[in-house]
Amino acid sequence: DTGVSQNPRHKITxxxxxxxxxxxxxSEHNRLYxxxxxxxQGPEFLTYFQNEAQLEKSRxxxxxxxxxxxxxxxxxxEIQRTEQGDSAMYLCASSLSVSHYEQYFGPGTRLTVT
Amino acid sequence: GQQLxxxxxxxxxxxGEDVSMNCTSSSIFNTWLWYKQDPGEGxxxxxxxxKAGELTSNGRLTAQFGITRKDSFLNISASxxxxxxxxxxxxxxxxxDMRFGAGTRLTVKP
Numbered sequence: 601d602t603g604v605s606q607n608p609r610h611k612i613t614x615x616x617x618x619x620x621x622x623x624x625x626x627s628e629h630n631r632l633y634x635x636x637x638x639x640x641q642g643p644e645f646l647t648y649f650q651n652e653a654q655l656e657k658s659r660x661x662x663x664x665x666x667x668x669x670x671x672x673x674x675x676x677x678e679i680q681r682t683e684q685g686d687s688a689m690y691l692c693a694s695s696l697s698v699s700h701y702e703q704y705f706g707p708g709t710r711l712t713v714t
Numbered sequence: 715g716q717q718l719x720x721x722x723x724x725x726x727x728x729x730g731e732d733v734s735m736n737c738t739s740s741s742i743f744n745t746w747l748w749y750k751q752d753p754g755e756g757x758x759x760x761x762x763x764x765k766a767g768e769l770t771s772n773g774r775l776t777a778q779f780g781i782t783r784k785d786s787f788l789n790i791s792a793s794x795x796x797x798x799x800x801x802x803x804x805x806x807x808x809x810x811d812m813r814f815g816a817g818t819r820l821t822v823k824p
Binding site: 693 | 718720728745747749754755756757758759762764802804806811812813814815816
């Protein structure tokens with residue numbers, strides 16, 4: 601399978617716990633994006649990487665959120681001290697920098713904070 | 715928050731009918747994209763538009779980039795049951811912050 605993969609697909613956690621999600625992009629894609637999607641809404645941009653450099657972060661990305669892409673391949677998104685409002689689908693997408701608008705999404709990680 | 719207005723919010727049609735949905739923005743975009751999302755999955759790219767006035771087809775799907783650069787529409791001809799899903803428009807203006815509409819939920823009755 602050469603598409604974008606995300607793990608886990610589902611995560612249930614208690615408020616206050618930390619969670620980490622992983623995204624493996626399409627192998628030749630050097631750009632990687634994180635989005636958050638809540639019920640009935642479209643995806644909302646969180647942050648993106650070009651290779652290992654994090655180049656842009658949305659205002660939505662609070663201090664409790666951190667993303668890394670240490671070797672320019674897979675990426676992790678960590679949420680510390682989760683809150684119920686963090687419950688959402690977290691989507692990862694990847695693209696080639698030359699056609700960066702054509703982003704290819706993974707299946708997402710659905711987070712439920714109880 | 716969302717800057718794109720997508721309409722209609724939902725559509726219920728009979729198999730074989732044509733479908734039209736659109737997206738408007740308060741800002742000018744340089745790129746419009748249309749995605750389809752099935753339940754529990756990520757959005758799948760359908761069509762990308764890069765030039766005002768551009769009309770692009772992908773099978774039974776046709777999308778246009780409005781000449782004002784503030785709108786786009788997507789048409790689906792001769793709908794089939796597997797067209798069911800949520801269709802999202804997305805736009806961007808010379809940056810990497812792509813904005814999505816809230817989606818149009820399409821139901822196709824066989």
